[in-house]
Amino acid sequence: MDRRSFVQLAAAPAFVPASAFGANDRIDIGFIGLGGRARWLIEHEEFPGGQIVAVADCMLSQCYEAAKLKPSGERWKKYPGYRQMLDKEKLDAVFVETTTHARALIMIHALEAGLDVYGEKPLTLTIGEGRALAGAARRYNRVLQTGTQQRSIPINAWASRLIREGGLGKVHTVIACNFEGPVGWYPKPAQKLPDGLDWDQWCNQTELRPYHVELRRRWAWYWDYDGGGQSWGVTGWGAHALDQAQCGLGADETGPVEIWPDSEALTAKVTMRFANGTELKCEGKPRPDHSDLGAIFIGEKGRIEIKRGTCVADPPELLAGAPPDTPEGPGENRYHIGNFLECVRTRATPNAHVEAGHRASTLCHLVNICRDLGRKLRWDPEAERFVGDDQANSLVSRPRRKAYELPRIS
Numbered sequence: 001m002d003r004r005s006f007v008q009l010a011a012a013p014a015f016v017p018a019s020a021f022g023a024n025d026r027i028d029i030g031f032i033g034l035g036g037r038a039r040w041l042i043e044h045e046e047f048p049g050g051q052i053v054a055v056a057d058c059m060l061s062q063c064y065e066a067a068k069l070k071p072s073g074e075r076w077k078k079y080p081g082y083r084q085m086l087d088k089e090k091l092d093a094v095f096v097e098t099t100t101h102a103r104a105l106i107m108i109h110a111l112e113a114g115l116d117v118y119g120e121k122p123l124t125l126t127i128g129e130g131r132a133l134a135g136a137a138r139r140y141n142r143v144l145q146t147g148t149q150q151r152s153i154p155i156n157a158w159a160s161r162l163i164r165e166g167g168l169g170k171v172h173t174v175i176a177c178n179f180e181g182p183v184g185w186y187p188k189p190a191q192k193l194p195d196g197l198d199w200d201q202w203c204n205q206t207e208l209r210p211y212h213v214e215l216r217r218r219w220a221w222y223w224d225y226d227g228g229g230q231s232w233g234v235t236g237w238g239a240h241a242l243d244q245a246q247c248g249l250g251a252d253e254t255g256p257v258e259i260w261p262d263s264e265a266l267t268a269k270v271t272m273r274f275a276n277g278t279e280l281k282c283e284g285k286p287r288p289d290h291s292d293l294g295a296i297f298i299g300e301k302g303r304i305e306i307k308r309g310t311c312v313a314d315p316p317e318l319l320a321g322a323p324p325d326t327p328e329g330p331g332e333n334r335y336h337i338g339n340f341l342e343c344v345r346t347r348a349t350p351n352a353h354v355e356a357g358h359r360a361s362t363l364c365h366l367v368n369i370c371r372d373l374g375r376k377l378r379w380d381p382e383a384e385r386f387v388g389d390d391q392a393n394s395l396v397s398r399p400r401r402k403a404y405e406l407p408r409i410s
Contacts, residue, residue, distance in 0.1 A: 033098030128397025130358035146357025169300030179238035
């Protein structure tokens with residue numbers, strides 16, 4: 001499978017746009033991408049101090065279907081393209097819930113328009129996109145929250161802080177699940193395009209392939225569109241688990257310096273070593289209790305396994321004073337969405353800020369690149385380049401289709 005050529009946009013000085021909140025300091029929200037994840041958030045979560053006023057999707061009928069989930073949906077402005085929504089609506093923030101391969105460009109356009117952004121995970125398709133996105137957020141002085149909601153769940157945040165502050169002593173090992181990678185898309189006979197679907201817009205940066213329902217519905221399985229976004233995939237639940245590892249290690253501004261597979265198989269177990277000697281091992285098998293969404297931290301004083309909304313420790317006394325568990329399901333995102341909207345008001349840094357989201361996504365991409373090449377790699381987390389390895393560096397980014405290039409941030 002051919003992959004990426006490196007594109008990196010440098011950060012530049014920031015400005016503060018002149019947009020103001022709506023009546024009574026209400027935050028006017030737009031949604032871009034009205035698929036399953038967006039509908040879940042709309043139906044099951046609250047937006048404290050905010051109100052959805054506009055939605056956009058490259059298949060307009062999805063906007064109308066999503067609007068049925070809320071009584072206010074009839075009043076939402078509905079657009080077949082996000083650029084029209086950004087041009088016509090006076091929004092304060094957008095939730096970008098699109099396919100992974102379209103997400104970075106859309107988020108950058110929203111940042112350019114002066115909007116704060118809640119971007120679904122994985123934040124990007126490539127490492128190069130992540131650096132460009134972080135540069136844009138700084139250039140336009142915007143709030144960007146990555147949709148890794150465990151960052152805001154009280155027990156997860158408490159346990160992560162405990163580990164960062166030395167509650168386990170020196171952490172020598174972190175264990176996460178051995179998540180599945182993406183597969184290649186093989187051409188299939190063209191099918192009839194559904195009425196109202198802008199297929200060119202859907203394909204975004206990728207090749208304008210013939211329409212096929214499997215490609216549209218199962219895009220997260222395929223390399224050109226995601227990094228293994230299915231449930232047990234590297235950029236699916238793996239994005240949560242590897243973000244949990246980064247959060248507990250306090251590695252939001254950095255990353256590993258070495259990464260290697262235990263074999264040449266595309267399902268190889270992968271180990272990453274950080275500069276301080278801590279090793280992150282992707283080796284556990286998928287489990288049905290959503291332990292996959294977290295990580296096990298092993299240090300001098302014991303071990304803590306942080307799951308989604310719950311923790312276990314050995315010895316148990318390590319968790320003395322911990323907040324109560326948060327049940328998984330409807331409402332679990334309230335802390336994260338609330339944190340985002342509060343930061344929109346106050347201009348504080350959100351819990352899953354753009355750099356944290358980029359660095360966690362980078363771990364996912366490193367796993368895929370390491371498996372793809374089947375050998376040990378050295379990574380410079382400051383330069384965000386592989387050391388002395390042109391082949392690996394060619395996979396940091398990828399060519400983009402004309403009209404879907406990332407804008408140059410000056």
